[in-house]
Amino acid sequence: MFGLIGHLNSLEHAQSVAQELGYPEYADQGLDFWCSAPPQIVDDIKVTSVTGQQIEGKYVESCFLPEMLATRRIKAATRKIINAMAHAQKHGIDITALGGFSSIIFENFNLQQIKQVRNVQLKFEQFTTGNTHTAYIICQQVEQAAKQLGIDLNRATVAVCGASGDIGSAVCRWLNARTDVADLLLIARNQERLQALQAELGRGKILDLETALPQADIVVWVASMPKGIEIDAQMLKHPCLMIDGGYPKNLATKIQHPGVYILNGGIVEHSLDIDWKIMKIVNFMDVPARQLFACFAESMLLEFEKVYTNFSWGRNQITVAKMDQIGQMSRKHGFRPLLFENSPV
Structure with missing residues (x-):
């Protein structure tokens, strides 16, 4: 099973999405509440490869908001990412992608020093930044x-x-x-x-x-x-x-x-519709059934190939050979880069 750790763009965005996802207790709360809110699994996902293979995954909402960095709530921001990782691991997810600010916060604040979250011993090999893809x-x-x-x-x-x-x-x-x-x-x-x-x-x-x-x-x-x-x-x-x-x-x-x-x-486009609701609700993409961040797609590709390792990890470690490898997986399973719909000139 693959996982995606994500977050929303702003407090206002988070409040509106919480309402749509069925968390009314989150919808009217301010930033202080979100600083203490625990991570939640908010979506079950099914992805079908053009090869016919089907995989399942889960979307973990970290409850991190960019305002936490802007208002110097650094401890809250770092706690959000580590707690979301522990939550994914506790639910048996084999490979999880850190999306958006998640990987940036993890690297910039040296969170690999944190080995344990409550009763969960973190296994960093089960996480990937998705940066190679x-x-x-x-x-x-x-x-x-x-x-x-x-x-x-x-x-x-x-x-x-x-x-x-x-x-x-x-x-x-x-x-x-x-x-x-x-x-x-x-x-x-x-x-x-x-x-x-x-x-x-x-x-x-x-x-x-x-x-x-x-x-x-x-x-x-x-x-x-x-x-x-x-x-x-x-x-x-x-x-x-x-x-x-x-x-x-x-x-x-x-x-x-x-x-x-x-x-x-x-941004990548998948050849087939992805069975999820989260991308439709958060309104990140023009075609939410098929378009997604390439970092998220990396965890899907690793799940398709049963490669349970932190494929992308650390700063400035990405090689051309690794890009070739993930690119081959991407093409095999039906992902392609987002381009202009028609030649603009």
Whole structure:
């Protein structure tokens, strides 16, 4: 059985979803209540592969809200993730994906030091961040969406915002090894890690955001959008492909120009309808019966293949070989990257 640990976008969003899921006692409560609310299994899921194989899973609502980080309730946020992991393990889930902020909080606050939650001895090998599949799907979106827009990768400059992170560094490794992209621009706050990545790749220019964006034919955004930042769409190339791989996805609300094409990054479409209610209720996707985060799909793929291991774990450990491996599983079971419905140009 696979599991998905998720969370909602805001307190207001959480209140409305709680009402729809049948938890009226949660619906009118404020942030303090959500800081103490325990994790809940709120959905049973069935997924059918194009091979005919069927698997079952559960969606674990962690009750984490982004406001907990914004209001410095760090202990509440970290407790949410660890408790959700223990809840999944206690219910016999073999492999569970940490979705959204769950994996970010786990890594940034070094939660692997916590070995036990009450009477549950955590088995970290039963959890995956899903970042390998996310990175693979973003790379496929770069390659395939570029074709849709008539952008020739052999002549293209690709900027990766958040290049020093787990997903960003993996995207850079893939573009360096598997494409003939003309130029690679590396952008991140941590200059030391950027320099190490540049040395590993043997190429790439380390630039700040303002310098890099006007040079880029393709921008892969896998970092949080800094508060207060404004991007002048007139200064970008036209056409410019922007892959919004961050969380939450907000590039489309910040950049609106007919020559800038924004694609939600790290999203997959399944060939068959998935039997679940959670995606319909939370309203994350345009086609909730088939579209989902690639990190969630990673746990499904591992369940299909009976690979019960933390396939994606730790920072900057994703290799091109691992991306090939998860990509093969993804294609085999009927998942494909989200692309533009029709050629936009």
